[in-house]
Amino acid sequence: MSLRHHSERLRVRTPGRATIDITAQVQEVVARAQMSEGQCTVFVHHTSASIIICENADPDVRRDLEAFASRLVPDGDPLFVHTAEGPDDMPAHVRSVLTQVSIAIPVTHGRADLGTWQGLYLWEHRHAAHTRTVTVTVLGE
Amino acid sequence: MSLRHHSERLRVRTPGRATIDITAQVQEVVARAQMSEGQCTVFVHHTSASIIICENADPDVRRDLEAFASRLVPDGDPLFVHTAEGPDDMPAHVRSVLTQVSIAIPVTHGRADLGTWQGLYLWEHRHAAHTRTVTVTVLGE
Amino acid sequence: MSLRHHSERLRVRTPGRATIDITAQVQEVVARAQMSEGQCTVFVHHTSASIIICENADPDVRRDLEAFASRLVPDGDPLFVHTAEGPDDMPAHVRSVLTQVSIAIPVTHGRADLGTWQGLYLWEHRHAAHTRTVTVTVLGE
Numbered sequence: 001m002s003l004r005h006h007s008e009r010l011r012v013r014t015p016g017r018a019t020i021d022i023t024a025q026v027q028e029v030v031a032r033a034q035m036s037e038g039q040c041t042v043f044v045h046h047t048s049a050s051i052i053i054c055e056n057a058d059p060d061v062r063r064d065l066e067a068f069a070s071r072l073v074p075d076g077d078p079l080f081v082h083t084a085e086g087p088d089d090m091p092a093h094v095r096s097v098l099t100q101v102s103i104a105i106p107v108t109h110g111r112a113d114l115g116t117w118q119g120l121y122l123w124e125h126r127h128a129a130h131t132r133t134v135t136v137t138v139l140g141e
Numbered sequence: 142m143s144l145r146h147h148s149e150r151l152r153v154r155t156p157g158r159a160t161i162d163i164t165a166q167v168q169e170v171v172a173r174a175q176m177s178e179g180q181c182t183v184f185v186h187h188t189s190a191s192i193i194i195c196e197n198a199d200p201d202v203r204r205d206l207e208a209f210a211s212r213l214v215p216d217g218d219p220l221f222v223h224t225a226e227g228p229d230d231m232p233a234h235v236r237s238v239l240t241q242v243s244i245a246i247p248v249t250h251g252r253a254d255l256g257t258w259q260g261l262y263l264w265e266h267r268h269a270a271h272t273r274t275v276t277v278t279v280l281g282e
Numbered sequence: 283m284s285l286r287h288h289s290e291r292l293r294v295r296t297p298g299r300a301t302i303d304i305t306a307q308v309q310e311v312v313a314r315a316q317m318s319e320g321q322c323t324v325f326v327h328h329t330s331a332s333i334i335i336c337e338n339a340d341p342d343v344r345r346d347l348e349a350f351a352s353r354l355v356p357d358g359d360p361l362f363v364h365t366a367e368g369p370d371d372m373p374a375h376v377r378s379v380l381t382q383v384s385i386a387i388p389v390t391h392g393r394a395d396l397g398t399w400q401g402l403y404l405w406e407h408r409h410a411a412h413t414r415t416v417t418v419t420v421l422g423e
Contacts, residue, residue, distance in 0.1 A: 002143040002284040003280065005320055005423050007388060038146055039182060039278050041321060041386045045397030047337040052238050055188040060223040064231050065238060067220050072213075072354075079349050082342040090346050097334050097347060101400075102386045104182045104243045106148060106276040113276065115186030118242075135388040135395065137321050139280055139285065139421055141146050143284040144421065179287055180323060180419050193379050196329040201364040205372050206379060208361050213354075245323045245384045247289060247417040254417060256327030259383075280421055282287050 006033035007137040014124035014132060017088070019054065019062045022134065023112075023120045029136040030112050038107040038140015045133040048092030048125045050099040056119030069095055092125035099123065107140050147174035148278040155265035155273060158229070160195065160203045163275065164253075164261045170277040171253050179248040179281015186274040189233030189266045191240035197260030210236055233266035240264065248281050285423050288315035292416040296406035299370070301336065301344045304416065305394075305402045311418040312394050320389040320422015327415040330374030330407045332381040338401030351377055374407035381405065389422050 008029045014020055022042070030040050042051050055061040073094045076087035083090065103120070106113045114120070122132055149170045155161055163183070171181050183192050196202040214235045217228035224231065244261070247254045255261070263273055290311045296302055304324070312322050324333050337343040355376045358369035365372065385402070388395045396402070404414055 003146055005285060007319065007390070037148065039280065041388070043386065043388055043395075045395070045400065047335065047397070047399050053188065053242050054238060055234050058223055058225075061231065061234050064221045064223050065235060068214070068218075068235050071220065073350070077350075079353065080346045082340055082346050084340075090343065093337050093343050094347060094350050097336060097381055099238055100241065100382065100385075101335050104184065104245055104278075104386055106182070106184055106278045108148070108276075113184075113186070115188070115274065117188050118186065133397065135390075137386075137388045139321065144287060178289065180421065194329065194383050195379060196375050199364055199366075202372065202375050205362045205364050206376060209355070209359075209376050212361065239380060241382065244382075245325065245386055245419075247323070247325055247419045249289070249417075254325075254327070256329070256415065258329050259327065 003139055003141050005139055007135055010134040012122050012132045012134055014130050016127045016129050017124055019121040019123050021119055022122050026120055026136050027112055030107055030138055033138040035138060035140035036110050039104055040107050040112050040136055040138045041102060041104040043102045043135045047096050049132050050096050050123040051101060051103050052099055052121050052123050053103060053118045054121055055117050057117055088127045095125045144280055144282050146280055148276055151275040153263050153273045153275055155271050157268045157270050158265055160262040160264050162260055163263050167261055167277055168253055171248055171279055174279040176279060176281035177251050180245055181248050181253050181277055181279045182243060182245040184243045184276045188237050190273050191237050191264040192242060192244050193240055193262050193264050194259050195262055196258050198258055229268045236266045285421055287421055289417055289419040294404050294414045294416055296412050296414060298409045298411050299406055301403040301405050303401055304404050308402055308418055309394055312389055312420055315420040317420060317422035318392050321386055322389050322394050322418055322420045323384060323386040325384045325417045329378050331414050332378050332405040333383060333385050334381055334403050334405050335400050336403055337399050339399055370409045377407045
């Protein structure tokens with residue numbers, strides 16, 4: 001059996017800096033791809049947002065992750081020259097580079113084969129609300 | 142020639158916080174896939190472990206990497222609210238997000254085409270021993 | 283239509299620590315692959331350089347990113363034991379692990395489908411000039 005390709009573009013609305021669970025939307029794309037085995041890749045088309053896999057049971061984990069990132073890359077850091085778009089602009093770019101914009105997940109039995117506690121999140125790094133573009137690419141059979 | 146898919150699940154036993162070399166195991170999966178050219182992706186199904194590529198010649202490199210991570214994301218940091226599973230629980234999640242859970246490597250001449258000094262490691266972030274699940278997905282011809 | 287594979291190896295000369303724009307070179311590989319839809323993966327075969335996606339409009343963003351990385355992982359940090367190759371050796375390995383050596387990007391209409399402000403960069407972490415090897419793998423139809 002030879003491999004096929006299926007991809008879809010998602011629009012994810014964010015309320016400003018937050019982690020937004022996109023697991024169900026990605027699983028729906030994988031289901032529509034109608035492949036049993038293969039791989040799906042989730043890619044965000046922006047430089048101030050990330051795709052992450054994070055613990056999905058206790059919301060405090062994502063609260064703590066945000067607290068850590070805010071301390072590690074402080075808004076308004078005087079180190080930064082690129083401040084035209086505001087004190088959260090350059091930190092958003094740094095947070096994006098320190099995490100990922102693209103994650104590949106195996107597809108098994110027709111589903112993105114995430115571990116029990118793994119959720120897929122779009123992490124919005126800007127304080128303002130945005131609509132973010134995400135592409136899900138499935139390669140499989 | 143059309144592409145094929147091959148995947149295998151590995152179980153990796155960890156002694157607690159450490160980097161475990163999985164290069165040979167991944168190369169064995171690629172060899173069993175019997176493809177000359179393509180790509181293999183290594184994915185860990187957990188939120189408190191990572192897949193990393195690191196220098197493979199001097200063990201001090203991984204000792205220093207661990208020292209750096211322990212200083213950057215200290216166990217028992219009072220910043221963290223999610224502490225139910227112990228002082229290393231939330232740091233493990235942060236370390237996982239700051240590194241990767243999934244890495245794609247080209248396959249050339251039937252092997253994962255790592256650079257001379259590149260080793261593939263599973264990085265256990267918890268202090269207790271675990272058995273971690275890893276999937277290796279090979280797409281190629 | 284069944285999927286095909288195309289890959290090319292690039293040599294990227296670096297002037298020492300810097301971010302080098304490789305977007306055009308990667309797009310040329312994708313164009314030569316002559317596929318309309320699929321995915322391309324950019325992989326660097328070294329442990330002291332990274333592949334990143336970063337804002338491509340204002341050079342200050344990459345200047346600030348470098349300033350942040352230099353502060354986060356200081357050269358000559360007394361924490362590090364692995365110093366044989368100089369004060370920037372171990373920081374280079376840490377910077378590589380904290381970012382990525384491999385990024386997968388969707389291919390749409392025959393191009394790597396980067397967002398408007400997304401550029402692909404090889405980030406050289408050593409102070410000396412190097413020639414770095416990068417493989418671009420395209421899977422698609």
